[in-house]
Amino acid sequence: MMRILTTLVAAIALGVSLPLQAGNNLDVPLVVDVAHLEGLMAQQLGLDHEGRGRLQSDRCNLIDMEDLQLAMVDRRLEVSLALNAYTGVEVFGSCRGPAPLAGRLQLEMKPAVDAHGGAVVFKAEGAELRRPDGSAGLLSRPSRALAESLIIPRFESVIVDVSGLLAAVDGLIEEFMPADSHPAPRLSERGRLTSVSGEAEGLRLQLAFVVRAPERTLAEPAAEPPLRPAEQLEWAQVEDELDGFLTVLIARMASQVDDRDLQLDFLSLLLDTRQRIAEALVDDDPVADPVRALFLDAWTGLRPLLVRMEPLNVADDRDLRLAGFIAAGDALSALDTLGPEFGLEISREGLRRMARLLMAGDAPVSFTPLPLIEDPALRRLFGLDPLGPASGPALPTLHWWERLMPVAHARVLPLAESLRGVVARPAILEEYLDLVAQLLDALYEEHMDNGSRIPVEYRELFHPLVRATAWRESCWRHYVGPVDEPRVIRSPVGAIGMMQIMGRVWRGVYDVNRLEAELEYNIAAGIEILEHYLVDYAIRRGEHQHPGGLDNLVRATYAAYNGGPRHLSRHRNPDTSASLRAIDEAFWEEFVLIRDEGWPPVSRCFSVPD
DSSP, rough: OOOOOOOOOOTTTOOOOOTTTTTTEEEEEEEEEHHHHHHHHHHHTOOOTTTTTEEEEEEEEEEEEEEEEEEETTTEEEEEEEEEEOOOEETTTTEEOOOOOEEEEEEEEEEEEEEEEEEEEEEEEEEEEOOOOOOOOOOOOOHHHHHHHHTTTHTTTOEEEOOOHHHHHHHHHHHTTOSSSOOOOOEEEEEEEEEEEEEEEEEEEEEEEEEESSOOOOOOOOOEEEEEEEEHHHHHHHHHHHHHHHHHHHHHHHHHHHHHHHHHHHHHHHHHHHHHHHHHHTTTOOOHHHHHHHHHHHHHHHHHHTTTTTOOOOOSSSSHHHHHHHHHHHHHHHHTTOOEEEEEEEHHHHHHHHHHHHHHSSSOOOOOOOOOOHHHHHHHHHOOOOOOOOOOOOOOOOOOOHSSSSSGGTTOOOOHHHHTTTTOOOOGGHHHHHHHHHHHHHHHHHHHTTTOOOOOOHHHHHHHHHHHHHHHSSSSSEEESOOOOOOEOOOOEEEEEETTTTHHHHHHHHHHHHHHHHHHHHHHHHHHHHHHHHHIIITTTTOOOOOOOHHHHHHHHHHHHHHHHGGTTTOOOOSSOHHHHHHHHHHHHHHHHHHHHHHOOOGGOOOOOO
């Protein structure tokens, strides 16, 4: 019997069955939709891309087929296929017989689990041959016999084979088990397919995995001690691997969909997860393993996005790998609910194994080291053009006495070069702030002239938003420290430069080294990010339709810029923390002042010279 590897894709409305049964069972359902099954059966019948095909037993007996239709009716899989049957015998080199008869073959396909628990098989029941319009009326006996002998066996040879998927998930579960338990908990039974049934969307398959509990009695869990330095280094490396793992997978998924909303939701998840990783890396006293929580949190966001994907138009088993990837993530999530004694551990090798479920030979050997330069493919996903070449060789370091000269004397140089390496200080504050304002305006105008995506009716908000964001983030400073030893301003979580851009969050979209070395690049990147959050999040999600109107667009854009996409609506969320609310209110006050008067509240950051 010919075996067909299903492409179980996006047909999957996956979920984990919780609460778990029998304590150690992991039940992972997959739903194979009707459209996918129709494609699978069309392939088995040999239908072409137009849905037509021919089967024949000999020169004079053949059937032309078209218009294959599948439907779930009362939880039954009903199949209908239009036929033209030619029957006859060969007489002196010619076929003799009745004229071709047209009709429709209609039958019910009853699914079942095979004896090994690794595949779904089908049995054809209630086959009828009807008139072309589907009404009752049998075709001739030869035509019916021909259809039943040529077509029904092909339908019954369709097999949805999930044995490879089950083995892959088995291996992944064991990879994520703790290595130091005695004895280590392992699968007590290999994964298997336990049931299949019909539902409105298609066929529901139930995968089952049984995990053996450790043979030891655990006392009440004690408080987790802080990580030792060696442990901190290890989980930081695994977090890097998790970052790279998500970047590769999300970029792959986002590039394969035409739905821009879905693409942006993928990218939002990437930015938010990177933000959480950056915050976790600066935790002064981390406990347990932060990567586990980051992985599970990322999976919670990724899973519904994968379910929203349309089936991919491929003829090989790539969609089966996607199904395995999703089922594996669900199984790991369910495993975590079994309790701390099972010790779900996220390892670099585990992430690579999981990626191989989806990408096979295309999976990289390692997701680290993390690239620091611009990735054109990633920028295209964000809807961004190349930001421009580097500004050229770095300028010579200024001597200490040159930094004491009024900045006004350097205005013959391009604005950015005039400010390079300059620390704001009272003696030159007025000239310094004036040059920064000119540079902000010049880069803003360049951005707007190069095809800004901001709708015309919202553009008057954007100029003060750029100025206010730069002020709130850094007080228009790129350098701090002694005038003869300037250093680029950097926040505790690694935000860089005047626009305080987190290199870890935006790596690949921007060149991390240039964010630090080039003031103009840093500002241009900040302007792009603000537009991204304004257009692709605040406006797209209708923030201006809430009470507060257009003001909400400004508040939401800055909140996302400050904390990541998940913070978009924090300004109107009553549960927002007092600290975040204070940040948002301080920004709003400065935005209003800059919008109305064109200048920031200098005294907040500097002693204003007489």
